[in-house]
Amino acid sequence: xxxxxxxxxxxxHQHGSPxxxxxHGIGIPLIFAGIILLxxxxxxxxxxxxxxxxxxxxxxxxxxxxxPAFFQGAIYLLVGPIWVAxxxxxxxxxxxxxxxxxxxxPKQS
Numbered sequence: 001x002x003x004x005x006x007x008x009x010x011x012x013h014q015h016g017s018p019x020x021x022x023x024h025g026i027g028i029p030l031i032f033a034g035i036i037l038l039x040x041x042x043x044x045x046x047x048x049x050x051x052x053x054x055x056x057x058x059x060x061x062x063x064x065x066x067x068p069a070f071f072q073g074a075i076y077l078l079v080g081p082i083w084v085a086x087x088x089x090x091x092x093x094x095x096x097x098x099x100x101x102x103x104x105x106p107k108q109s
Contacts, residue, residue, distance in 0.1 A: 020063055032081065
């Protein structure tokens with residue numbers, strides 16, 4: 001069975017468009033907010049957030065020109081939020097792509 005790194009790389013490959021990344025960065029947290037609001041019995045807000053989040057994801061994939069990753073397997077429903085958290089962390093920390101895992105600064109010669 002492939003590990004998380006495999007799924008993350010595949011997910012990253014299918015989400016290259018900046019617009020798709022932005023829409024996922026808004027849509028996935030919105031879906032989670034909708035679920036939380038549904039649990040808290042705020043069903044109108046919950047349904048609105050949940051559906052709105054999914055609409056943003058499908059619009060992002062329309063822009064990207066591909067199908068959502070979860071069409072390949074339900075595991076991507078878990079990978080998506082991890083990927084968004086990684087993308088947000090990368091953006092906020094100022095790390096360049098490919099350097100997210102570097103703990104120590106590069107040695108200077």
